[in-house]
Structures are given as C-alpha cells and as structure tokens.
Amino acid sequence: MEYFAQQLINGVTLGSIYGLIAIGYTMVYGIVGMINFAHGDVFMVGGFLALIAWLALTAMGVTAVPVALALVLVLAMAFTALYGWTVERLAYRPLRGSFRLAPLISAIGMSILLQNAVQVAQGPRVKPLPPVVPGNFFQSEGAGGFVVAISNVQVIIVATTLVLMVAFSLLVAKTPLGRAQRACEQDRKMASLLGIDVDRTISLTFVMGAALASVAGLMYLLYYGVVDFYIGFVAGVKAFTAAVLGGIGSLPGAMIGGLLIGLIETFWSAYFSAEYKDVAAFSILIVVLIFMPSGLLGRPEVEKV
Amino acid sequence: MSALLSIKGVTAYYGAIAALKGVDVDVAEGEIVTLIGANGAGKSTLMMTIFGQPRARDGLITFDGHDITRTPTHEIARLKIAQSPEGRRIFGRMTVVENLQMGAAVTKFAHYDEDLARIFAIFPRLKERAGQRGGTLSGGEQQMLAIGRALMSRPRLLMLDEPSLGLAPLIAKQIFSVVEELNRTERLTVFLVEQNAYHALRLAHRGYVMVNGRITMSGGGRELLERPEVRAAYLEGGR
Ligand SMILES: Nc1ncnc2c1ncn2[C@@H]1O[C@H](COP(=O)(O)OP(=O)(O)OP(=O)(O)O)[C@@H](O)[C@H]1O
Ligand SMILES: [Mg+2]
Numbered sequence: 229m230e231y232f233a234q235q236l237i238n239g240v241t242l243g244s245i246y247g248l249i250a251i252g253y254t255m256v257y258g259i260v261g262m263i264n265f266a267h268g269d270v271f272m273v274g275g276f277l278a279l280i281a282w283l284a285l286t287a288m289g290v291t292a293v294p295v296a297l298a299l300v301l302v303l304a305m306a307f308t309a310l311y312g313w314t315v316e317r318l319a320y321r322p323l324r325g326s327f328r329l330a331p332l333i334s335a336i337g338m339s340i341l342l343q344n345a346v347q348v349a350q351g352p353r354v355k356p357l358p359p360v361v362p363g364n365f366f367q368s369e370g371a372g373g374f375v376v377a378i379s380n381v382q383v384i385i386v387a388t389t390l391v392l393m394v395a396f397s398l399l400v401a402k403t404p405l406g407r408a409q410r411a412c413e414q415d416r417k418m419a420s421l422l423g424i425d426v427d428r429t430i431s432l433t434f435v436m437g438a439a440l441a442s443v444a445g446l447m448y449l450l451y452y453g454v455v456d457f458y459i460g461f462v463a464g465v466k467a468f469t470a471a472v473l474g475g476i477g478s479l480p481g482a483m484i485g486g487l488l489i490g491l492i493e494t495f496w497s498a499y500f501s502a503e504y505k506d507v508a509a510f511s512i513l514i515v516v517l518i519f520m521p522s523g524l525l526g527r528p529e530v531e532k533v
Numbered sequence: 534m535s536a537l538l539s540i541k542g543v544t545a546y547y548g549a550i551a552a553l554k555g556v557d558v559d560v561a562e563g564e565i566v567t568l569i570g571a572n573g574a575g576k577s578t579l580m581m582t583i584f585g586q587p588r589a590r591d592g593l594i595t596f597d598g599h600d601i602t603r604t605p606t607h608e609i610a611r612l613k614i615a616q617s618p619e620g621r622r623i624f625g626r627m628t629v630v631e632n633l634q635m636g637a638a639v640t641k642f643a644h645y646d647e648d649l650a651r652i653f654a655i656f657p658r659l660k661e662r663a664g665q666r667g668g669t670l671s672g673g674e675q676q677m678l679a680i681g682r683a684l685m686s687r688p689r690l691l692m693l694d695e696p697s698l699g700l701a702p703l704i705a706k707q708i709f710s711v712v713e714e715l716n717r718t719e720r721l722t723v724f725l726v727e728q729n730a731y732h733a734l735r736l737a738h739r740g741y742v743m744v745n746g747r748i749t750m751s752g753g754g755r756e757l758l759e760r761p762e763v764r765a766a767y768l769e770g771g772r
Contacts, residue, residue: 404638411624411635418622421584423610423639423686 230374235498236491241382241451243490244389248444249467250474250482251396252437258413258477259433262320265335267441268464269342270312274442275455276346278304279357282449293360297384304446305439312438316431339461347457354456357449385447392443393483396436400479409433413477466493466506469513475523484524488512536595537562537722538583538614538690543592545575545582552578554746555592560690563720565712567733567754569767570743576726577619579743580694584609584616596690611639615688617679619695619726625668629659632667632678636685644687652681655711673704680708684715691715692724697732705729709736730767734758742767 249271256264281303282296290296319338323330366378400406408429411419420426448463449455466489474485489509496508516524536559545553552575560566570576582589585606594602601609615636624632633652637645653660656677662670667678676696683691693712697705709732715721727733734740737754742763750757757763 404634404642407627407631407634408638410627414624414626415622417586417606418618418624419635420586420606421610421616421618421622422635422682423607424635425605425607 230368230376231498233376234374235494237376237378237382239491239494240487241385241490242494243487244386245444245447245451245486246463246467246470246489247483247486248389248392248440248447249463250470250486251393251479252441253468253471254474254476254479254482255409255433255437257471259409259430260320260324260331262331263335263468264320264434264437265332265464266315266319266338266342267437268462268467269339269346269460270308270315270438271441271445271448271463271467272455272457272460273311273342273346274304274308274438274445275449275459276350276355276445277307277442278446278449279355279455282357282360297360301443301446304442308442308445309435309439312434312441313431315438316434320434321427321430339464343457343460350457352457354454356454359453360450381450385451388443388447392440396440397479399436405429405432466509469509473513473516473523475526478523478525481523481525535562536560537597538724539593539595540579540583541593543579543582543589543594545578545587545589547578547587552587552746553582553589556743556746556748558741558748560722560724562689562722563716564739565716565723565725565737565754567725567727567730567737567740568743569727569730569733569740569763571766574743575746576743577694580616580618580692580724580726583614583692610686613639613686613689614692615683615686615690616692617676617683617694617696621675621679623667623670623675623678623682625666627667628664629667629670629678630663632682633659633685636682639686648685648687652684655684656681672699673701676700676704676708680711688721690722690724692726694726695728696725697727697729705732709733712736730763731758734763 249268252267253264256262256267278300281300285296285299290299315338319334320331323334361380361384363380364377365380365383368376400409408419408424411422411424412426412429416426448459467486470485470489471482472485473488474481474483492509492512493505496505520526538560540556540558543553543556544551556579558568558579568576568579578587581587583594585604589602592602593600596612596614599612601612624635627635633649637648658674659677659681662674667675670678680693680696696708700708712723712725713736716723725733725737734754734757740752740754740757741748742750742757750760750763
C-alpha cells in the first residue's frame with residue numbers, strides 16, 4: 229500500500245512535467261496543424277537555460293532559494309520564449325502555404341540543430357546540479373517500515389504545474405488573445421477578415437508553448453538534478469504521445485494524457501520492469517487509438533457547414 | 534461623388550485562371566450598392582479581393598482615399614471594413630457571444646456592451662441562443678450571426694455575400710429590411726452580392742452586373758431592374 233502510494237506520487241510528478249510539454253504540442257498542432265518536432269528540444273534548451281541561470285545567480289551571490297528559483301523561472305521562460313519565437317520565424321513561417329510535409333521536415337531539422345548546438349556548446353556529458361531544494365514536505369513511517377515521502381521538489385512541481393495549467397486554460401478560454409488563437413485554429417482566413425493578425429497569433433502560440441516547456445525543463449532539472457542534450461528527444465516523444473493520447477488539439481486532453489503517461493510509466497517500472505516502461509506507455513497509446521481514434525478528449529465533430 | 538470604396542481595373546487570379554478581368558466598382562458613403570451575376574461570375578472573388586484574398590494582380594483599390602491594394606488583410610479589416618462572407622464562416626466551436634466578440638476585436642471592445650445589446654435588439658434570436666455553439670445553429674441563425682458579427686465592428690463599409698442564401702423567404706426579407714433600416718437610420722454603407730436579384734436591386738441605390746469576371750452593366754437599382762437583359766438573365770419569370 230505504501231509502495232503504491234509512493235508510486236502514485238512519483239507518477240503524478242512525472243506526469244506533470246509531461247503535461248506541461250504536451251500543451252505546447254497540442255496548441256501548435258491546433259493552430260497550424262503541424263507537429264512541432266523541435267518542441268522537445270525547446271524543453272531541453274529550457275533545462276539548460278535554467279541550469280545556466282541558476283549557476284550565474286549563485287555566482288552573483290543570490291543565495292535565497294525561493295528568490296533564485298523565481299528568477300531562474302522567469303529568465304528561462306523569457307529566453308526560451310524568444311527561442312520559440314525565433315524557431316517559428318526562421319523555420320516555419322517561410323514555409324506556410326507550402327506543401328504539408330515541408331514544415332514537418334523543417335521541424336525535424338530544427339530539432340537536430342538544437343540538439344547538436346547544445347551538444348557542441350555544453351558538451352555531450354550530463355550536467356549536474358547540486359540539490360537545490362532538499363528535504364521532504366511530508367513523510368510517514370509505514371507498517372512494513374516503508375517510507376512514503378513527498379519531497380519538496382515534488383510539491384513545487386505539481387503546484388507550479390497546477391497553477392500554470394489553470395492560468396493557461398483561463399487565458400485560452402477568456403481573453404481576446406485566447407479567442408484569437410481559437411479563431412485561427414478554426415478558420416484562419418475568417419480570423420484575418422476580422423482584423424486578427426494571424427502571423428502574430430501563431431508566433432505567440434509558439435512563444436507560450438515554449439515558455440511552458442522551459443518551465444518543464446526547470447522542473448526536470450530540479451527533479452533529476454541533471455540535464456543533457458538528449459533529454460529533449462525522449463521527453464518530447466513521451467509528451468507528444470501524451471498529447472495524442474489525450475486528443476491532440478485539446479488542452480485538458482494534453483494535461484490528462486501527460487498524467488496518464490507519467491503514471492503508466494512509473495507503475496510499470498515499479499511493478500514490472502523498468503526496461504519495458506516505454507513499451508507499456510506506447511502499447512496503451514496504440515490500444516486507446518484503436519478504440520478512440522481521436523484520443524480521450526478528442527473533439528467529436530458535430531458541426532454543420 | 535467621392536467614393537468610400539473605389540475599385541479600378543482590378544484583376545485577380547486563382548493560379549493561372551483569371552477570376553477578375555479588370556473590374557471597376559465604386560461605392561459612395563451612405564449608399565447601398567448591389568452586385569449581381571451568374572454562378573461563377575466572380576462576385577465572391579471581388580469581395581475577397583478587396584481584403585487581399587486573393588490579392589489583386591493589377592489595378593487599384595482605395596478605401597476612404599487610402600490605397601489598400603497591398604495592405605495586409607487584418608489591417609484592411611482594422612480600417613472598419615466588415616464582411617459577412619460566402620458560406621458565413623461562423624466559428625463553429627465558439628459560442629454565439631464569442632463569435633460576436635470576434636467581431637468586436639477591431640474596436641478593442643471600446644463600446645462592446647452597447648453594441649452587443651444593439652445586435653441582440655436587431656436579432657432577438659441570437660440573444661436566445663447566446664451560449665450555444667455557432668456550429669449547431671440553423672442556417673438562418675448562422676446568417677444572422679455572420680451579419681451581427683460584422684456589425685459588431687461598427688463598420689464604415691458592410692459587405693454581405695449572399696445574405697439570403699438558403700433562407701426562408703420571410704427570414705430573407707427580414708434580413709433585407711435590417712440592411713435597409715441600418716442604411717436609412719445610420720447611413721451605413723453597404724456593398725451587397727445577391728442571387729436574389731429582385732429584392733437586392735430594389736433595395737439598392739445602384740447596382741452592377743458581373744459576367745465572367747467583368748462588369749457589363751451598371752446603373753440605378755430600379756433602373757437595372759427595368760432592363761430587359763437583366764430581367765431575362767436574372768429574373769426568370771419576373772418574380
Ligand atoms: N479557391 C479557388 N480556387 C480556384 N478557383 C476558384 C476558387 N474560388 C473560386 N474559383 C473560381 O473563380 C470563379 C469565380 O468564383 P466566385 O466564387 O467568385 O463566383 P461567384 O460569382 O461568387 O459565384 P456564386 O454565385 O456561385 O457564388 C469560378 O470560376 C470559380 O470556379
Ligand atoms: Mg459567390
């Protein structure tokens with residue numbers, strides 16, 4: 229029982245990180261109908277930027293952990309957002325209106341470029357970060373002597389994710405920008421007839437997705453204490469799977485899909501074998517897609533016209 | 534006469550195919566101008582070319598004296614030209630109110646409450662359906678929504694592409710009378726494309742006839758209605 233509870237906690241933590249990345253995939257897919265294969269690498273870049281910002285801040289003598297963390301968060305989000313904007317501008321916008329596969333190929337190219345650039349700049353080995361937020365938020369002595377613990381880092385990850393997801397959902401549902409994004413998703417030409425700057429709206433979508441991915445990068449860094457140039461690929465594929473599982477294009481779907489993938493992976497490693505955790509996650513994806521081709525929360529097409 | 538909208542020698546293409554072959558049209562402030570023509574004549578293309586979708590290849594389009602021939606589409610909309618386009622193009626997954634809010638975007642919501650109340654007064658049906666998704670409205674309700682959305686921007690020029698298409702005669706008539714009243718009471722300028730030539734020309738101050746990408750006739754609305762060529766081609770049976 230304690231073991232189960234512990235796995236649940238770990239799974240939710242991991243799932244939160246996947247969910248944050250998955251939102252970027254789902255938003256971009258919704259608005260430009262393209263899988264942004266470089267998104268996982270934007271997450272990786274976010275992780276590195278967080279590491280660099282952290283080291284720089286501590287070198288500058290900022291030692292209060294909450295202050296430093298908040299600053300790192302803001303810095304990583306800002307730089308990664310700029311990154312997302314640039315990638316969209318350079319690699320995708322010039323190809324808009326060209327054949328469907330062109331931006332996809334460009335995205336794969338961008339992904340390789342980002343990976344290699346970081347590998348060259350930061351070296352191929354993993355970069356460690358000494359534990360920043362040690363300690364447990366909650367701890368219990370179980371009957372069999374097994375300890376259930378929720379670490380402070382886990383609390384930070386889940387709480388940050390919750391806050392961001394609520395804020396983000398409100399933004400999309402209630403603000404003019406969110407409405408413009410949904411309008412561009414549904415009918416770009418009509419949106420422009422109503423005075424919406426479609427290019428700008430798409431840029432902002434990339435920026436928002438990238439900012440969330442960078443938060444995920446920081447969370448990953450805090451949780452595992454290491455980053456390397458390859459984490460973007462693995463986490464990217466998982467988060468993409470999460471987005472598809474939840475129903476690509478659906479925001480709550482991305483969150484739920486992220487949680488599910490995190491839980492499946494954690495429980496599979498805990499009870500069966502860690503080597504086959506990815507096989508489990510992808511098998512469940514395949515099963516879900518066979519019975520629900522548009523994912524768990526994929527939109528049923530009920531419209532006229 | 535200083536035209537609010539002036540179109541001179543405009544051509545437009547889909548790939549290599551010319552859809553507009555040198556079109557001249559003027560719409561003066563406070564006028565209702567109707568464009569009629571057979572299917573495929575290029576009427577909807579002209580409406581969209583004013584917004585640069587597709588771009589005019591030759592010619593000049595000015596609005597209120599500004600050259601808008603090469604202006605980006607969304608900036609043209611921000612000059613307060615609004616269109617209820619062919620096929621209505623309602624945002625199906627947004628509610629009625631959200632669709633209307635999309636129309637208010639160019640006003641930066643400066644007089645949103647007042648304008649919403651006005652649209653609901655013109656089309657009480659939309660008020661009843663305020664929270665319903667656009668995609669589940671009936672065809673007539675969608676048409677009202679498309680016009681309401683266009684009006685939410687407080688346009689200086691309202692363009693309507695076949696507003697009566699697919700509507701019951703009674704509702705079509707209601708839509709025409711709304712247009713007429715807005716023109717009469719607020720001097721709203723209207724550029725209208727219609728299959729329903731009889732009603733549309735009776736409503737209009739002036740009209741144009743388009744054949745195969747060219748304007749072949751123009752004149753006063755009722756004057757055009759009297760012409761035998763117009764009657765023969767667009768008013769079979771006299772209506
Ligand atoms: N997207 C497009 N691609 C290629 N050809 C097009 C496109 N849209 C319209 N056309 C062609 O351009 C011509 C003019 O079309 P348009 O829609 O402007 O006609 P219309 O006068 O509005 O007709 P209707 O009364 O049927 O609405 C037609 O021959 C049509 O086939
Ligand atoms: Mg048409």
